[in-house]
Amino acid sequence: MPGVDRKLRADDGAGGEPPQGATALTDAEEYAAAVLGLVRRIPPARAMTYGLIAEIVAEDLGRGGPRQVGNVMAGSGDRYQHLVPEDAVVVGPAQDSFDVPWWRVVNAAGSPPAQHLTAALDALRAEGCPLTRDGRRVDLKRAVWFPDGPDPAR
Template sequence: MPDHDDTDPAGPDASRARTAPDPVEEYAAAVLDLARRIPSGRAMTYGLIAEIVGERLGRGGPRQVGNVMAGSGDRYAHLVPEGAAVVGPVQDNHPVPWWRVVNAAGSPPARHLTAALDALRAEGCPLTRDGRRVDLRRAVWFPDED
């Protein structure tokens, strides 16, 4: 017989509720984990990330992925493993390669267009003829490819 009482005075589900992951942070962690796996010279769309994460967690969409990516350097930085580094020729102060995540047309975030395109070019990512978007037919990456 145990010499201590394992019951929680708040009820049998109270301790489980305290340890359950926050759904917003769980989603953000899954998005950031997938974005960190995109290889140098490749890209994914917000929608593709949302679809893959949604299959596992049953929620989220491209806008939610965009919100997570926008907060990857501050709001969700604690969800990225300590000491994480971007793999590839581009040196960045973010542990998540945000420039590898683009919209459905292959465009990087408008606010960071020049920096993203510079990073994509440096990695050898296929771009469209005008050099303003990722050529998704050649550059898109699916996780089952690794």
Template sequence: MNQPSSGPPLTDVEEYAAAVLDAVRSIPSGRAMTYGLIAEIVGEELGRGGPRQVGSVLAGSGSRYAHLVPDGDGGRPGEDGGPADGEGVPWWRVVNAAGSPPPHHLTEALDALRAEGCPLSKDGRRVNLRRAVWFPEDDEPNH
């Protein structure tokens, strides 16, 4: 798992957060995943957590869990809509089951998604999940 190279072992909470952040960092530009899908993937590996826990991790990714992200980058979108340094957590690619980004970061998230060419709904307020959802298996060979 995403264990730091030095220092004490991760707590259970940090282990879960690291798995969530790894999953989010794997989402390609222009694609999206739901909180629930990430929770399922991490749950298969660790046997715990749910969509709310995924949201809590992402809410703390810029501060509480920054030490679990390479370079400590919290992942604010850069000018091109991607992570500011290419190593951050692209939190804007995680939406609810209806395709909506977090309400308190709606404009920032939608701007970043648009910049990446992510398919949005006709009104531009949600991700078109039928076209944009990404599954890690999509990148596996022989699939």
């Protein structure tokens, strides 16, 4: 994702010098911020795979893979919460609010995380995301989203 750089932990600077007490992100936080920033851009009714997210982030940062993306997503509600803007709100499963639309990230077969399968599939159906005939996976041919790229035929 173009333009990702080492952001500061404190957002209260107005350009120029970093705010007093601000520290640069660690490599893990920098990677997590890039992943979460990309996931937050996935439009409703669309999906991305862990591998695709890893490839896009690696284009800019030169590191990471699908497992690292999975680790970031697993920690998006607590460990990396400080990397998500405070005003970030996405309507999600059961109309709850989330900072990151985790249900739009699936494995290479189009399956959401097993431990959240029902909630993810319910949210994807509510958004109108194309699913396979059995309704248990995302139809990636029709639903995959590429940032700044052409939309596949739906």
